[in-house]
Amino acid sequence: MTVIDPQAATPLHALTLDNRFASLPSAFYTALKPTPLPSPYLVCSSAPVAELIGLEASALSGDNFTEAFTGNQLLAGSRPLAAVYSGHQFGVWAGQLGDGRAILLGDVASKGPSARLEIQLKGSGLTPYSRMGDGRAVLRSSIREFLCSEAMAALGIQTSRALCITGSDQYVMREKPETSAVVTRVAPSFIRFGSFEHWYYNNKPEELQALADFVLEHYYPELREDANPYQALLGEVTRRTAELMAHWQAVGFMHGVMNTDNMSVLGLTIDYGPFGFMEAYDEGHICNHTDSQGRYSYRMQPTIGHWNCHALGQAMLPLIGSVEDTQAALSVYQDSYKRKMDELLHRKFGLATSEAADGELFDRFFALMQESHADFTQTFRALCKVQRDSSVPDEPLRDLFIDRNTLDVWLNAYKERLAFEDRCDEQRMQAMRTANPKYILRNYLAQVAIEKAENKDFSEVEKLLQILRSPFDEQEEHEAYADLPPDWALHLEVSCSS
Secondary structure: OEEOOOOOOOOOOOOOOEOHHHHOOHHHEEEOOOOOOOOOEEEEEOHHHHHHOOOOHHHHHOHHHHHHOOOOEEOOOOOOEEEOOEEEEOOEEEEEOOOOOEEEEEEEEOOOOOOEEEEEEEOOOOOOOOOOOOOOEEHHHHHHHHHHHHHHHHOOOOEOEEEEEEEEEEEEEOOOEEEEEEEEEEEOOOOEHHHHHHHHHOOOHHHHHHHHHHHHHHHOHHHOOOOOHHHHHHHHHHHHHHHHHHHHHHHOEEOOOOOHHHEEOOOOEOOOOOOEEOOEOOOOOOOEOOOOOOOOOOOOHHHHHHHHHHHHHHHHHHHHOOHHHHHHHHOHHHHHHHHHHHHHHHHHOOOOOOOOOHHHHHHHHHHHHHHHOOEHHHHHHHHOOOOOOOOOOOHHHHOOOOOHHHHHHHHHHHHHHHOOOOOOHHHHHHHHHOOOOOOOOOHHHHHHHHHHHOOOOOHHHHHHHHHHOOOOOOOHHHHHHHOOOOHHHHHOOEOOOO
């Protein structure tokens, strides 16, 4: 494995890494290099993410880029490692887990809101934490993660980002043979709730404190002077998690595997696996085919977010010092979720002011959506077209519901509520269009792109990426990408297999 010379005339010459995580004691990780893949090729890349880490767009097309982000070459300053962590999976303590197929190359100065961003390769080969896995990712799941990471960012939801996917003709076995791929993930940190749980359940108080101090120093420095910084840290992570759950619910996003090892201490959406965006509305919908109990259904996500924060609180209890102080930090969850959800729903419904009966108005609309299994995204986009003038037909919205008479009763109440607003219809409708996306990553759209990519046609991945970067725009030339899923897509299933 070669190392890219930072002084060489290469598109990557300006990218030099450090690795803050490697400053932690050696028990936190295993230092190892990625396992090379033969004859890698570039599947797709994200120029905005490249810009975040200081790469020019021209850097994305070179052979060195593909080799580096497959793991076949090391970038200057790389100190690659796989981190150890543990976690609760589907509510059951799973013990030691860790980066079983992900290797952290290091971190780099960022041009975004975070001072530094970590660069991680997912699918880069076996690590000591691979358990029964092969350390690889497949093209199918890598495309889904890449597209959804960038789609969520465009929706304004806190998330890890994706720089690129590289592929190889090397096969790995899943339900069937599939080709390998590596997706390059970028985030301020990939530290998880399970990172804290690992040291708590292994009775390693010094390591637990070292991790908490590391997180405070690098990601929450404003909390270090608090009377109890560990309590303040738990409270801030809890608040961010609650708000993240509200953002998910507001766009109909379902993560699918909300295990504590998949929960970010920065309140980011990470580890995209069997995710899905709600289509025909059903609050009990389960997007993960392997979630037989429905633990991570759409309806359950806010509750599970709270449960996961309690799991983190349990792990941090020795640092915080008392059950009462730990519970006080966790108590911010309910109000934070309710406040953020209320804010987001008011935006979605086009209400600039708040009235006591608004919650009931919102609940009645969701109940109507449930009864008709109205498409989540199309319904709220159609709501953007409703006007107070009763002579203007509401057919775009009415056409999505079975019981139109009951919907009409709700519409009358909604229009009466709009009459209390100062904004004219056009101002309100424009504001609503910035809160209700027209384009989401529907499973069938991802599947079409995946099937083409499996035949080395990556054009649909690129087209979807461009569409999803502007989810609130009309994009008349891409109108079909906002359509309801075809009949064949009703049988698509996603699971933990990747």
